[in-house]
Amino acid sequence: MITVENVSKSFWSRTGNVVALDNVSLDVTAGAALGVVGPADSGKSTLARCVSLQERPDTGVVRLDGLNTATLDTRRLRATRRQIGFVTGETQLFKQRTAAGNIALPLEQSGVDGPSRRTRVGRLLDLIGMTDKAAVYPDDLTDGQRRRVAIARALVGEPAVLLADDPTADLDTDGTAGVLAVLDRARAELGVTLLVATQDNSVVRRICDDVALLDAGRLVEHGNLFELLRSPDSRALDALLPAIDGNAGLPGCGQDRVADVVLVGFAAVGALLPEAASRFGVQVSVLGGGLTRLGETPVARFRIGLKGERTDGTLAWMADRGAIVHQPLAGPQGVAA
Structure with missing residues (x-):
C-alpha cells in the first residue's frame, strides 16, 4: 500500500x-x-x-x-x-x-x-x-x-x-x-x-x-x-473515453430525445441499443461517440437520438440493464442513472 x-x-x-x-x-x-x-x-x-x-x-x-x-x-x-x-x-x-x-x-x-x-x-x-x-x-x-x-x-x-x-x-x-x-x-x-x-x-x-x-x-x-x-x-x-462532437444532437436535429450513454462489456456494447429499439418500438440513432477498451473490457460512449412514443421508458430500461445514461439534451426531462 x-x-x-x-x-x-x-x-x-x-x-x-x-x-x-x-x-x-x-x-x-x-x-x-x-x-x-x-x-x-x-x-x-x-x-x-x-x-x-x-x-x-x-x-x-x-x-x-x-x-x-x-x-x-x-x-x-x-x-x-x-x-x-x-x-x-x-x-x-x-x-x-x-x-x-x-x-x-x-x-x-x-x-x-x-x-x-x-x-x-x-x-x-x-x-x-x-x-x-x-x-x-x-x-x-x-x-x-x-x-x-x-x-x-x-x-x-x-x-x-x-x-x-x-x-x-x-x-x-x-x-x-x-x-x-x-x-x-x-x-x-x-x-x-x-x-x-x-x-x-x-x-x-x-x-x-x-x-x-x-x-x-x-x-x-x-x-x-x-x-x-x-x-x-x-x-x-472524459479524456479517456471517445470524444463526442458538442454539436451532435442539438435542438432541431429531428429527435424526440437525445442522451449520452456509456455501455460497458461485450454484451452491452454489442446488443443493448438494438434490443432497446426493438423492445420499445423506437428508432435509436448513434449521433456521435465511439468504442474503446479499458484493459480488456470494451467500453462505448455514444450520443444517441431516440424517436418514438416510449423514449423515456427506453432510457430507463437501458439504465436498469447497466447502461450509464447522462445528460438528457432535448425533449422532456429524462432519466439519469
Missing part, C-alpha cells in the same frame, strides 16, 4: 517559487496500477519522484506499507529505495554493456553471486520478451527494446513497487505496445504495485485500474476507472 498524505513540494526557478505539488493525498492499493495524468507541468513527475523517494516532500508524508518515510535516516532511506523500482522515459543504459549486463548491474553492485544474478536476469529477459537479445548492445536495440531493458533493470532487485515516469515517451506504436505489455506482465507475474505518470491516455486505458488527475500541482480527481464512468463530470474519464 502506498499512502500519500498532504504532500506539497516547491522548487525555485528564475521566475520565482514554483509549486509542483499542493497538498496531494491519495492511496494506491497493493498490487494495483495507478495512472497519474494531467497536462504538462501538472506535478506528475514530481509525485512519482516523491513516492519513489528520489525527492523529499516539503510537507506531508509518503508511507509505504505504513512506514513513514519522512522519519528514515540516510541508511534506512537507501534500504527502502531498494524496495522501489524507478524508470523514466529517458533510457540511460551503459553502451559498453549488453542487455543482460545492464540488467545485472544493480545485482553486481549489491554483491549478489554470479549464479543468482544469471537466474534473475534470465527470468527478466523472458519477462520482457528479449531472451534472444541478451548479448546485444544498446546501440543495436530499438528505442522500445532499450526501454524494456531499463524496466527489467528496475525490477531486478525484486521491488514491491514500480514507478514509471512517462515510460512510453517518444516511442512508436510497436515500442509503446511492447513497454505496456512488460508493465502489465510485471504487475501480473511479479505482483508489483504500479504507479505510472503519463500524458498518454492510451497507457491508462491499457494497464491501469485507477486514475489520478493532477492540474497545477493539485489533485483534481482520483478513483477507479469503472466507478468514475458513472460520473458525468469526470474530467479524467
Whole structure:
C-alpha cells in the first residue's frame, strides 16, 4: 500500500517559487496500477519522484506499507529505495554493456553471486520478451527494446513497487505496445504495485485500474476507472473515453430525445441499443461517440437520438440493464442513472 498524505513540494526557478505539488493525498492499493495524468507541468513527475523517494516532500508524508518515510535516516532511506523500482522515459543504459549486463548491474553492485544474478536476469529477459537479445548492445536495440531493458533493470532487485515516469515517451506504436505489455506482465507475474505518470491516455486505458488527475500541482480527481464512468463530470474519464462532437444532437436535429450513454462489456456494447429499439418500438440513432477498451473490457460512449412514443421508458430500461445514461439534451426531462 502506498499512502500519500498532504504532500506539497516547491522548487525555485528564475521566475520565482514554483509549486509542483499542493497538498496531494491519495492511496494506491497493493498490487494495483495507478495512472497519474494531467497536462504538462501538472506535478506528475514530481509525485512519482516523491513516492519513489528520489525527492523529499516539503510537507506531508509518503508511507509505504505504513512506514513513514519522512522519519528514515540516510541508511534506512537507501534500504527502502531498494524496495522501489524507478524508470523514466529517458533510457540511460551503459553502451559498453549488453542487455543482460545492464540488467545485472544493480545485482553486481549489491554483491549478489554470479549464479543468482544469471537466474534473475534470465527470468527478466523472458519477462520482457528479449531472451534472444541478451548479448546485444544498446546501440543495436530499438528505442522500445532499450526501454524494456531499463524496466527489467528496475525490477531486478525484486521491488514491491514500480514507478514509471512517462515510460512510453517518444516511442512508436510497436515500442509503446511492447513497454505496456512488460508493465502489465510485471504487475501480473511479479505482483508489483504500479504507479505510472503519463500524458498518454492510451497507457491508462491499457494497464491501469485507477486514475489520478493532477492540474497545477493539485489533485483534481482520483478513483477507479469503472466507478468514475458513472460520473458525468469526470474530467479524467472524459479524456479517456471517445470524444463526442458538442454539436451532435442539438435542438432541431429531428429527435424526440437525445442522451449520452456509456455501455460497458461485450454484451452491452454489442446488443443493448438494438434490443432497446426493438423492445420499445423506437428508432435509436448513434449521433456521435465511439468504442474503446479499458484493459480488456470494451467500453462505448455514444450520443444517441431516440424517436418514438416510449423514449423515456427506453432510457430507463437501458439504465436498469447497466447502461450509464447522462445528460438528457432535448425533449422532456429524462432519466439519469
